[in-house]
Amino acid sequence: MNKQEILMEIQHLQQYFPAGGYGKNKRVVKAVDDVSFAIRKGETLGLVGESGCGKTTIGRTMLRLYEPTDGRIIYDGKIIFDSGKHPLQNPDGTPKMDGNGKIIYGAKVAEDMLPYRRKMQIVFQDPYASLDPRMTIGDIVGEPIDIHKLANSKEERRKRILTLLERVGLNSEHANRYPHEFSGGQRQRVGIARALAVDPEFIVCDEPVSALDVSIQAQVVNMFEDLQKEMGLTYLFIAHDLSIVKHISDRIGVMYLGKLVELADSYELITQSAHPYTRSLISAIPIADPRTARASKRIPLQGDVPSPLNPPSGCRFRTRCPYATEQCGEECPEFKEISPGHWAACHNLDKLN
Amino acid sequence: MKEKLLEIKDEYLSFFTPAGEVKALNGVSFSMEEGEVLGIVGESGSGKSVTAYSLMGLTAYPGKLVGGTIRFNGHQVDTMTEKEFRKMRGNEVSIIFQDPMTSLNPVYTIGNQIREVILLHTDKTKQEAQERAKELLELVGINEPEKRLKQYPHELSGGMRQRVMIAIALACEPKLLIADEPTTALDVTIQAQILELMQELREKLGMSIIMITHDLGVVASMCEKIAVMYAGHIIEYGTADEIFYEPKHEYTKGLIKSIPKLDTKEDERLVPIEGQPIDLLNPPKGCPFAPRCASCMKICLNQMPPKTELSDTHYSYCWLLQKEQFEEGGRGCE
Numbered sequence: 108m109n110k111q112e113i114l115m116e117i118q119h120l121q122q123y124f125p126a127g128g129y130g131k132n133k134r135v136v137k138a139v140d141d142v143s144f145a146i147r148k149g150e151t152l153g154l155v156g157e158s159g160c161g162k163t164t165i166g167r168t169m170l171r172l173y174e175p176t177d178g179r180i181i182y183d184g185k186i187i188f189d190s191g192k193h194p195l196q197n198p199d200g201t202p203k204m205d206g207n208g209k210i211i212y213g214a215k216v217a218e219d220m221l222p223y224r225r226k227m228q229i230v231f232q233d234p235y236a237s238l239d240p241r242m243t244i245g246d247i248v249g250e251p252i253d254i255h256k257l258a259n260s261k262e263e264r265r266k267r268i269l270t271l272l273e274r275v276g277l278n279s280e281h282a283n284r285y286p287h288e289f290s291g292g293q294r295q296r297v298g299i300a301r302a303l304a305v306d307p308e309f310i311v312c313d314e315p316v317s318a319l320d321v322s323i324q325a326q327v328v329n330m331f332e333d334l335q336k337e338m339g340l341t342y343l344f345i346a347h348d349l350s351i352v353k354h355i356s357d358r359i360g361v362m363y364l365g366k367l368v369e370l371a372d373s374y375e376l377i378t379q380s381a382h383p384y385t386r387s388l389i390s391a392i393p394i395a396d397p398r399t400a401r402a403s404k405r406i407p408l409q410g411d412v413p414s415p416l417n418p419p420s421g422c423r424f425r426t427r428c429p430y431a432t433e434q435c436g437e438e439c440p441e442f443k444e445i446s447p448g449h450w451a452a453c454h455n456l457d458k459l460n
Numbered sequence: 461m462k463e464k465l466l467e468i469k470d471e472y473l474s475f476f477t478p479a480g481e482v483k484a485l486n487g488v489s490f491s492m493e494e495g496e497v498l499g500i501v502g503e504s505g506s507g508k509s510v511t512a513y514s515l516m517g518l519t520a521y522p523g524k525l526v527g528g529t530i531r532f533n534g535h536q537v538d539t540m541t542e543k544e545f546r547k548m549r550g551n552e553v554s555i556i557f558q559d560p561m562t563s564l565n566p567v568y569t570i571g572n573q574i575r576e577v578i579l580l581h582t583d584k585t586k587q588e589a590q591e592r593a594k595e596l597l598e599l600v601g602i603n604e605p606e607k608r609l610k611q612y613p614h615e616l617s618g619g620m621r622q623r624v625m626i627a628i629a630l631a632c633e634p635k636l637l638i639a640d641e642p643t644t645a646l647d648v649t650i651q652a653q654i655l656e657l658m659q660e661l662r663e664k665l666g667m668s669i670i671m672i673t674h675d676l677g678v679v680a681s682m683c684e685k686i687a688v689m690y691a692g693h694i695i696e697y698g699t700a701d702e703i704f705y706e707p708k709h710e711y712t713k714g715l716i717k718s719i720p721k722l723d724t725k726e727d728e729r730l731v732p733i734e735g736q737p738i739d740l741l742n743p744p745k746g747c748p749f750a751p752r753c754a755s756c757m758k759i760c761l762n763q764m765p766p767k768t769e770l771s772d773t774h775y776s777y778c779w780l781l782q783k784e785q786f787e788e789g790g791r792g793c794e
Contacts (some may be wrong), residue, residue: 293736320674322715325732326734332729350719392677394677394680395680407656408652411620
């Protein structure tokens with residue numbers, strides 16, 4: 108697995124948003140704080156966490172819909188953004204050195220994104236808000252074709268649109284209708300068709316099924332899987348529903364307050380989770396099986412997520428963690444590999460396992 | 461046998477909109493005993509909320525009860541006037557809404573909103589109401605109740621607001637609490653907290669709960685009885701075990717199959733229910749699920765199936781079951 112080619116990689120990615128105040132009182136929300144991970148070609152990486160943990164921000168920053176505050180984004184071996192503050196890395200993660208043992212830093216880079224937009228696309232969460240109500244379905248799906256000049260004639264454009272609609276399970280009559288004439292599930296299909304219009308390699312799926320009914324959810328999830336097989340797509344699948352993410356993903360990353368706390372193969376993450384937050388997240392999922400539900404014991408988390416304006420010092424989870432020690436308040440735990448391919452950030456991993 | 465707390469018989473309810481008559485409920489019948497927890501599951505638009513609202517008189521214009529009877533706690537609800545409803549609401553039955561962000565009034569303090577309920581429905585003085593409000597916040601697990609009572613909704617998190625909503629609903633110790641998707645807007649970890657709280661309160665106060673949700677996981681852990689709704693019909697009703705382990709209606713089976721399992725290594729492909737939910741403006745003639753049903757027969761498209769009783773607590777509406785029972789020569793095929 109490790110030898111597989113990496114398609115998208117982020118290193119030390121940071122995304123801070125200003126939250127009012129001037130000079131000394133200036134406040135920032137640390138939405139994403141020093142997160143690194145890589146997505147391999149053809150795989151699905153799931154990203155889960157509570158609302159406000161920064162999972163959507165990562166997805167958008169990756170595509171540079173937001174300009175990152177700091178860090179590096181590498182797409183298909185090419186650096187598309189670099190703040191120039193971090194050493195370049197060897198494939199094994201160690202910093203690159205020159206002949207004299209001096210660390211080489213990356214140069215400042217901010218590539219023009221237009222050519223990359225053809226390769227990476229996004230499907231948004233809310234199918235009611237992400238389609239322009241005044242455009243027909245045909246025009247919505249056709250817009251990316253126009254922008255990237257993918258069709259030479261009107262006839263070709265029309266053909267492309269119809270093929271796309273068919274591919275997502277809609278038919279040609281739908282092209283002349285407006286979004287309000289569709290149900291939630293159908294709208295989400297339109298959103299997917301729009302993302303597919305430019306023949307992308309990489310799609311960020313930002314909670315694409317959260318707004319849908321259970322029976323429709325399964326339809327859309329299956330479609331994502333089929334499209335991946337047919338077109339060799341790579342997904343970053345963001346959702347808060349761990350059971351859906353587990354179903355579709357090869358690996359899962361768990362986020363808490365802007366930090367990645369655990370990353371592992373999806374089955375391993377569920378069955379052998381290392382981080383206390385992952386464990387309580389899993390135990391909080393209501394199980395659709397009365398006998399198991401009655402027998403199982405929950406590890407309830409006390410309290411709410413702290414404000415990202417003023418996150419706790421050290422480990423950010425310590426205020427809700429049942430195992431927190433003094434050390435947790437003082438230093439931030441390192442995100443390290445605890446077994447091949449399984450990463451976690453916690454001081455007390457030895458005690459817990 | 462315990463006395464029935466709630467009995468709904470053959471309820472028909474429609475919304476008369478400019479586009480035509482939307483038939484939200486098409487012959488809903490069920491009953492509840494005191495202290496029972498009933499889960500109503502279904503997709504959006506299946507009529508689960510409308511069922512619950514109608515017994516509180518909350519389906520005002522253009523909604524209208526077209527037929528059927530509702531008896532609740534000794535009242536004949538279907539003929540009640542607005543004045544009588546006002547007396548019953550809050551005192552005997554109360555409701556928690558889905559979205560705690562919008563169901564609290566942003567310009568009044570939490571204390572003000574809890575006291576309002578107490579002052580309206582009991583003859584307590586302001587001082588006593590204040591004391592009661594504090595008790596209630598403690599009951600729902602909010603720390604420093606005195607400080608919280610002076611705060612406004614925007615100062616509280618989503619989970620906290622839902623706790624306040626529960627406190628308001630419980631202010632007059634109702635016999636029946638309707639929870640309309642109480643945790644849908646919350647994160648899983650907060651959802652677990654709220655569900656636990658509701659279970660605790662139910663044991664403490666002994667009230668009945670109607671839990672409306674689309675999440676089968678939520679009903680599995682909370683409810684004794686489950687009603688599955690589709691297009692304004694209760695298509696299957698039974699105990700939690702019957703619904704989950706011996707589902708009989710094709711829709712229920714489909715619902716259970718379409719949720720991914722967490723603890724399997726190999727991910728089998730999900731089995732979705734094909735097609736789209738039906739349009740309630742023009743419901744099909746026969747069984748409402750027939751257009752999406754994989755084992756649809758000719759009769760399904762023409763006639764609504766009658767009730768098939770499967771056990772004392774379990775019944776369903778499906779022609780397939782009628783056929784089975786007919787072939788066995790058993791009961792249910794009058």
